[in-house]
Amino acid sequence: MQETHSTPKEQLLEAALMHVPFDGWSQATFDAAIADSGVEPTVAHSICPRGAVDLALAYHAQGDAMMLAQMAQADLDAMKYSDRVAAAVRFRLEAAEDKEAVRRGTTLFALPMYAPDGARAIWGTADAIWTALGDTSEDVNWYTKRATLSGVYSSTVLFWLGDTSDNHEDTWAFLDRRIGDVMQIEKFKAQVKASPVLSKLMAGPNWLLSHVKAPQRMPANDLPGRWTRP
Incomplete structure (x- = not known):
């Protein structure tokens, strides 16, 4: 070997x-x-x-890699799409075996000077999840999916840090509720599209958003975007 x-x-x-x-x-x-x-x-x-700051980011990236490996091994195709997302977030938290290291990292990236690094790391996790799940969106949905999942992931991490329940069962229930909230938002968006009245009211904003495009694949430490001319 x-x-x-x-x-x-x-x-x-x-x-x-x-x-x-x-x-x-x-x-x-x-x-x-x-x-x-x-x-x-x-x-x-x-x-x-930058010393330990770079190590903290490396620790986060290591967790992302472990999550992706677990996703590759899991039978996600048998799950509903919302359950796949929840499973990915759970895999990511389970990859963080040292809760105190995560707690200390949360404190570090709460500092103004390192907050952008923390935001990029969380965005990177959300992007890794959606990419692994086969997301092919090329419009504004590329951003909204990652922004929404970043919020779900961040809030779940904070809950998880204080969770003392057996096998973190309270955390997984919290995560399911947050994913449920996101699904309600998606349901509302679908209802807006289906309604002739609301569609007319949203015609202007929708036209504007239609010109927002997903970024070209660039280094993971960048968060670019594109605008196409009408």
Whole structure:
């Protein structure tokens, strides 16, 4: 069997997770990770120029990768579409084995200077879920789907952090309610389209929104958009 070797960033992250519950995603944690992992300081600073902040983002990306792997193995085709979305969010939370690391990350990305990083990370998770589920929207729905799921995911994470129920059953019930709320919104949108009166009232906004297009695939740390000329 071929032996697999972790990258320097993976080594740093593994070492950092031992210190995060005590020192958070801080400089002290980053320094301890360098010492414990044996990664050369110059290498560590080159791959993580912002220190523990970059490790926190790597931890989030690692969770996304674990979620996608679980989605690939699960029989999602047998589920209703809303249940697939709920299952994906559940897989993502289950991938975060260290709740304290997530709690500390939430605190870090609540700081104004790092809030954009946190928002991009959450958006990236929502985008990964929709892409894995085969979303092919090319219009404004590309944005609304990801924005809505970002809100569902964020609120569920906060609930999960305080959940002490057995097997996080209260969290999964909370998640189902949030997905149900989203389905009600989609139902209302369908009713608007089906109503001649409401369709006329929404003609202007719908024309405007029809020119919003999904972004071209770009680096994961960017959130671009496109506008087509009428």
